[in-house]
Amino acid sequence: MADLNEPMELSDGLRMPRIGFGTWRLTDESAPAAVAAALEDGYRLIDTAELYKNEKGVGEGVRASGLREEVVVQSKVWNDHHGTEEPRRALERSLELLGLDRIDVYLVHWPAPAQDLYVDTWRALAEAREEGLVASIGVSNFLPAHIERLIAETGVAPALNQIELHPYFNQAALRDWHAEKGIAVQAWGPLGQRSGSLMDEPVLREVSEAHGKDAGQVILRWHLQHGTVPVPKSSNPERIRSNLEVFDFELSDAEMEAIDGLDTGVRQGMDPETVN
Numbered sequence: 001m002a003d004l005n006e007p008m009e010l011s012d013g014l015r016m017p018r019i020g021f022g023t024w025r026l027t028d029e030s031a032p033a034a035v036a037a038a039l040e041d042g043y044r045l046i047d048t049a050e051l052y053k054n055e056k057g058v059g060e061g062v063r064a065s066g067l068r069e070e071v072v073v074q075s076k077v078w079n080d081h082h083g084t085e086e087p088r089r090a091l092e093r094s095l096e097l098l099g100l101d102r103i104d105v106y107l108v109h110w111p112a113p114a115q116d117l118y119v120d121t122w123r124a125l126a127e128a129r130e131e132g133l134v135a136s137i138g139v140s141n142f143l144p145a146h147i148e149r150l151i152a153e154t155g156v157a158p159a160l161n162q163i164e165l166h167p168y169f170n171q172a173a174l175r176d177w178h179a180e181k182g183i184a185v186q187a188w189g190p191l192g193q194r195s196g197s198l199m200d201e202p203v204l205r206e207v208s209e210a211h212g213k214d215a216g217q218v219i220l221r222w223h224l225q226h227g228t229v230p231v232p233k234s235s236n237p238e239r240i241r242s243n244l245e246v247f248d249f250e251l252s253d254a255e256m257e258a259i260d261g262l263d264t265g266v267r268q269g270m271d272p273e274t275v276n
């Protein structure tokens with residue numbers, strides 16, 4: 001297993017923290033305090049998006065921390081800004097809202113295949129990277145066929161793909177595919193909180209008790225040991241902190257396999273083929 005105390009090096013050289021802080025459902029009002037708390041606790045990756053309408057608040061939290069140069073700030077272009085010109089304008093708006101002169105990682109939020117514009121969008125992101133407006137570019141919710149097409153038509157591979165991934169939907173085959181391609185995987189919805197009661201699963205209770213950790217920490221540790229980068233969101237200071245306390249214990253192979261066994265193969269979120 002890689003040294004989980006060290007950041008993961010992406011194919012383009014960016015050093016990606018092993019865990020990030022999600023901000024979906026935080027607002028411009030609630031994000032500054034939550035982001036400040038997260039950075040104070042030690043998070044060094046903050047995930048936002050044009051869609052979340054909180055980039056102003058996220059940027060405030062990052063700038064107030066005095067840690068800007070240590071933090072990987074990640075945002076995403078939304079589905080109504082695919083094309084040749086629009087992604088660049090969306091990126092400039094995000095930079096302005098964040099109050100930063102560089103976004104570290106910029107992602108295409110969904111492939112939106114019915115629009116058939118994601119290759120143009122990808123070219124626009126590659127140009128923005130050439131100009132230094134973003135350090136690293138990637139995608140989110142892309143399936144292998146979408147990524148193959150990006151590579152075939154532009155010659156530029158994404159450094160990472162952020163996808164729905166948690167023990168109820170563990171995406172084993174997709175993780176293997178990304179590993180073969182050298183594309184990092186980030187996990188959204190990492191705690192599997194949208195449906196069902198993952199945290200109440202007996203196997204998680206048992207493993208939690210065995211390590212003196214809570215179910216959220218066990219799930220996040222499971223991600224780290226699978227080499228995926230989870231971006232849990234919380235607006236609760238105690239959970240923000242506890243979600244980061246996952247570097248002082250290790251799951252055994254048997255425990256990893258038991259948690260793998262919770263997979264249902266069913267998404268909790270939307271399907272990349274149909275979101276447009």
Ligand SMILES: NC(=O)c1ccc[n+]([C@@H]2O[C@H](COP(=O)([O-])OP(=O)(O)OC[C@H]3O[C@@H](n4cnc5c(N)ncnc54)[C@H](OP(=O)(O)O)[C@@H]3O)[C@@H](O)[C@H]2O)c1
Binds near residue numbers: 188231
């Ligand atoms: N690329 C995409 O399409 C996409 C889609 C969805 C999400 N995302 C990103 O991924 C991030 C995470 O996904 P998510 O917010 O959907 O789901 P999540 O992080 O798995 O779950 C967040 C929910 O779990 C609760 N929670 C957090 N820590 C907990 C703990 N230790 N124990 C129990 N409950 C806990 C939070 O409530 P409290 O706030 O009350 O703690 C919140 O209701 C988002 O914030 C966003 O940045 C990306």
